[in-house]
Amino acid sequence: MNYQALPKIDLHCHLDGSVRPQTIIELANQQDVTIPSQDINEISELMIAPETCQNLEEYLMRFELPLSVMQTEAGIERISFELFEDAAKENVKYFEVRFGPQLHQLQGLSFDQIIGSAVKGMKRAEAMYDIKGNYILSILRTMDKGNINQVIDAGAAYLDHGVVAFDLAGAELPGFCHEFIPYAKYAIEKGYRITIHAGEQGVGQNVFDAVSLLGAERVGHGIHIKGHQEAYDLVKEKSVALETCPSSNIQTKAVDALSNHPIKDFYKNGVSITINTDNRTVSNTTMTDEVRKVMEEFNLTREDYFAIYKVSVEQSFASDAVKQALLKFADWYL
Numbered sequence: 001m002n003y004q005a006l007p008k009i010d011l012h013c014h015l016d017g018s019v020r021p022q023t024i025i026e027l028a029n030q031q032d033v034t035i036p037s038q039d040i041n042e043i044s045e046l047m048i049a050p051e052t053c054q055n056l057e058e059y060l061m062r063f064e065l066p067l068s069v070m071q072t073e074a075g076i077e078r079i080s081f082e083l084f085e086d087a088a089k090e091n092v093k094y095f096e097v098r099f100g101p102q103l104h105q106l107q108g109l110s111f112d113q114i115i116g117s118a119v120k121g122m123k124r125a126e127a128m129y130d131i132k133g134n135y136i137l138s139i140l141r142t143m144d145k146g147n148i149n150q151v152i153d154a155g156a157a158y159l160d161h162g163v164v165a166f167d168l169a170g171a172e173l174p175g176f177c178h179e180f181i182p183y184a185k186y187a188i189e190k191g192y193r194i195t196i197h198a199g200e201q202g203v204g205q206n207v208f209d210a211v212s213l214l215g216a217e218r219v220g221h222g223i224h225i226k227g228h229q230e231a232y233d234l235v236k237e238k239s240v241a242l243e244t245c246p247s248s249n250i251q252t253k254a255v256d257a258l259s260n261h262p263i264k265d266f267y268k269n270g271v272s273i274t275i276n277t278d279n280r281t282v283s284n285t286t287m288t289d290e291v292r293k294v295m296e297e298f299n300l301t302r303e304d305y306f307a308i309y310k311v312s313v314e315q316s317f318a319s320d321a322v323k324q325a326l327l328k329f330a331d332w333y334l
């Protein structure tokens, strides 16, 4: 099967985990930022999480280098453009990218400048390529909560113009949802859709809480509903989509091997699953690779692929017009 040619949808990808290594070098030189090497292979090596990662925390250490060149409007705009360009070139037709505005204020940018720059880069790519996209704003669970509502307010100006949803990311502790109830509620009131990283490193209860306490319509990863019956039943009953990211899940030790990933069991049992990249550079992957790995490991057919594709369309935060256009790609191919 020609995986590159398949129309694809990626609903879970982090901007700062998906920066081209060459761009880091060029931006660092332009911005006078000191980086550990000028050699592309060395920079790539520093960015890609190794198989020997012990856990999610170690994986998350890879984001410091890309973030060092994502503190200017021009840097964020370029990286956003390039990510959508890379995805368009492998036939990703719809792309939801997320990032944490709180991480881009080291040189004093406002949240409006940060979010506006990311949206601008996406729009430039949309005008050049056959791809549509939207941004999701991730709040870092480990950071100070004092400015969360400011992020929500700044992003609200872009709702329906490039921003669609609110997310919680970063290290996952048991019971984290309780502290974020007022923020998720505020985001919903402002018109945001909700997706939450949960059940990646943490327990299945976090998925149950993300849905029942925070109003999550989708869950990032959600692997640990396996072994937590209540969370499993709730996800199924409410058709909450799991944004699974197989390569990342192996690196962070959320699963020990692809063959043990519950994605196929979920699919066969009627849980809504989608296939995504998480971090193209940190996880050294593409949508083409993720789709190939899952289909080959679990012997999925073309029909299975398009069933998953259609779930991704339904569960996306795209407009109805974009969803209709995305469904047509599936009809052409089937």
Ligand SMILES: O=c1[nH]cnc2c1ncn2[C@@H]1O[C@H](CO)[C@@H](O)[C@H]1O
Pocket (backbone or CB within 6 Å): 014, 015, 016, 017, 056, 060, 063, 098, 099, 100, 103, 138, 169, 170, 171, 197, 200, 248, 278, 279
């Ligand atoms: O798989 C993940 N789980 C939880 N948090 C993550 C993952 N990948 C990236 N980030 C976090 O999200 C921030 C904003 O994009 C990144 O800086 C990283 O800290």
Ligand SMILES: [Zn+2]
Pocket (backbone or CB within 6 Å): 012, 014, 169, 197, 220, 278
């Ligand atoms: Zn993620």
